Amino acid sequence: MSKKIPYKMYLQEEEMPKYWFNVKAAMKEQHDPFLHPGTGKPCAAEDLEAVFCKELVAQELNTTDELIEIPQGILDFYRMYRPSPLVRAYELEKRLGTPAEIYYKFEGSNTSGSHKLNSAAAQVYYAKQQGLTSLTTETGAGQWGTALSMACAYYGIDLKVFMVKVSSEQKPNRKAVIRTFGADLIPSPSDTTEVGRKILQEFPGTGGSLGCAISEALETSFKTPNCRYVLGSVLDHVLLHQSIIGQEVKAVLDRYEVTPDIIIGCAGGGSNLGGLISPYMADKIRGKNDIQFIAVEPASCPSLTRGRYAYDFGDTGKMTPLMRMYTLGNGFMPSPNHAGGLRYHGMSPVLSKLYHDGYLEARSVEQTAVFDAAVYFARVEGTLPAPESAHAIRVALDEAIKCRETGEKKKIVFGLTGTGYFDMTAYSRYLDGDMHDYIPTDEDLEKGFASLPQVPNA
């Protein structure tokens, strides 16, 4: 007989996972290796160590160890805001009149407001261990910059955040939070880098782009002694750190003898979804469960559902190694009217491979339907979701409504990655009826695909 499931399920401190889960150790085939864009040869660890911390490169390339121990210094940080609650959405089930059980893992109750903190903590810890004294990064909407500034304040490392200029102007609150945590926030393009100065000269008055901010952050890290660049999504080591989410979900659901039928997550770069599903996906690969995994992406930036499985740059500045992934092309830009986040042109190579091999489904949703779900959820469950997270809510609602029709008692788990506090401009547009859907035409997509690189010797 199963135990009564409370509204919120917390792990006690001593039950908290002490290992990240490396799903690659369970995969039958690995994703294709990173390629050096000049030579077309697979990148060696040394190539990557020029950009990233040594330990993170080791994690990036680790395909054999399923469990990777979380150092005590990171556990000490995690316990400040973890475990995050896993919530049984009783009220939502009741109002929907569905026989389905709905669960969500809420990662937005820490001060950074999102799951990004899980990898920020790890990356800054390893940088400190390596004797580095400063880090650089870029941030678009600001979730990653906030998370990283918190971790840097805690571990005592200097941080320069290049924030897309137009974002830093539209989101003064994000900017202020990052500064409160002591980071140096530089609107990009800036006159502090060569690439920034060049862009300012060519396009005076530009609002900047993520590609440019990445380039400025990379240039600064190369020119600063004891400095490295850090990245908040896409890469395998980021997914590894985010597996703390899935590890907690599994630990607490196992306690109540619950195995999900469906696990749903929004997917931009893919780190949250990858982390959420990791331990369950390993079991699926081994034939121990038959869970349906669903990645949800915006219809305006449909890398999985309409992209190509190809080698591409990770950034629009074409400075990163080439990664094989589902991509719309590094030159693809979603409509500026898209308010719901998840604007990345590519997708985590691990998730891309799992999707390609049929272990993972993908669905795209339109933004007005996403905000319908967000507002409905907020009013019923009392938690204001980030628009990104609301992509997962949309599909969870759809699946729960299907269950109402079929009578199935499916157990639906979704990831609620962040709070909507910093996205009220988008909510206001929705409430004012000023939000519309934008779906790229095939022609639009072709323009993006045209930016895919020719891969030498591939």
Next chain:
Amino acid sequence: MSKKIPYKMYLQEEEMPKYWFNVKAAMKEQHDPFLHPGTGKPCAAEDLEAVFCKELVAQELNTTDELIEIPQGILDFYRMYRPSPLVRAYELEKRLGTPAEIYYKFEGSNTSGSHKLNSAAAQVYYAKQQGLTSLTTETGAGQWGTALSMACAYYGIDLKVFMVKVSSEQKPNRKAVIRTFGADLIPSPSDTTEVGRKILQEFPGTGGSLGCAISEALETSFKTPNCRYVLGSVLDHVLLHQSIIGQEVKAVLDRYEVTPDIIIGCAGGGSNLGGLISPYMADKIRGKNDIQFIAVEPASCPSLTRGRYAYDFGDTGKMTPLMRMYTLGNGFMPSPNHAGGLRYHGMSPVLSKLYHDGYLEARSVEQTAVFDAAVYFARVEGTLPAPESAHAIRVALDEAIKCRETGEKKKIVFGLTGTGYFDMTAYSRYLDGDMHDYIPTDEDLEKGFASLPQVPNA
């Protein structure tokens, strides 16, 4: 032998308090009764029921029942965001090098961002039970309006929030959150009420005031069928609902056999502090503990430390019954440069009485010192406090530093009432070095005292 205390202490759902704690049942003397401003006679229940819900009036006047059962319909709402975490601030202790133990109860992780939700849930529930169909209220900074809009969305009651116009313009995000929860937000003064129209005619272009917003909310509630006015602080029934905070603190600290030596809370209207200390204060009155209770207020609005214990109106519009409390006079206005909240001219009658009778201490702090504490705390503990809450942090740090000097191992508990997400303008001013302290002169205070009413027959 005492158990190891984890970083975060949570109650399990079945351990959650099922009773509010009515500290008045333990008080040897009650505060003076509310007076009708026209007659000077004590208000009868019927007088109050014209303004407030029946059950809330019964709670307001209840001086005999120590434990008041929380209805299941409210517990169902509480479990969506409660229990709130009680945190042992190990990292803060370490960095301060203090032998003191520091604990804080964090009420800011729910979507409304503050403790106000505890009373909002109760007040809306009772309104629904009474068959009311709508409520009105005012909000200044927006915490109360947000909390109430969440509760109204959940219980299904219409809500009109009169928000001080200048706040609604300066805090578009607060406004958007309130609208997301379906409330009707009206910048005050408005042309929807007589009093609003009158003020607009007299002072075209005014940014409004809390006094005016209260008057508009009251007028609207009187003119709307099945409608009542609700208030988020000061009153005894609000303190009662906030005792859920103290009940949880005591339940979890008792589990670890910890009795605090000092309990600290910020005090504006006093509801959070009153709720936090209630069960411990009852024990103190009965001689069962010797806890030091400290109310912290801004030096710019020092109702306890420099105010008079006198009958006064609760609002600047002089529409409420007269309450005997520590007050700076309903006409007192803190400097507009004060950024830290807690701007109310008076103080909860219950806390005023406890202070007057020597059970409670008060301390005032200056705002730059408050923001010093806020930023330090955020960087160490990873939680961004509301400026109001940071008043309590300031004194907790001061007390912990004293312990470092004396070697005392005091157990310090403070209330962290809310998140700072919506106060980043104030943080930016602090970071830009653009924040200064303002302490009213004795002359300033005399002007406020001049607004104290003549109490007929008192």
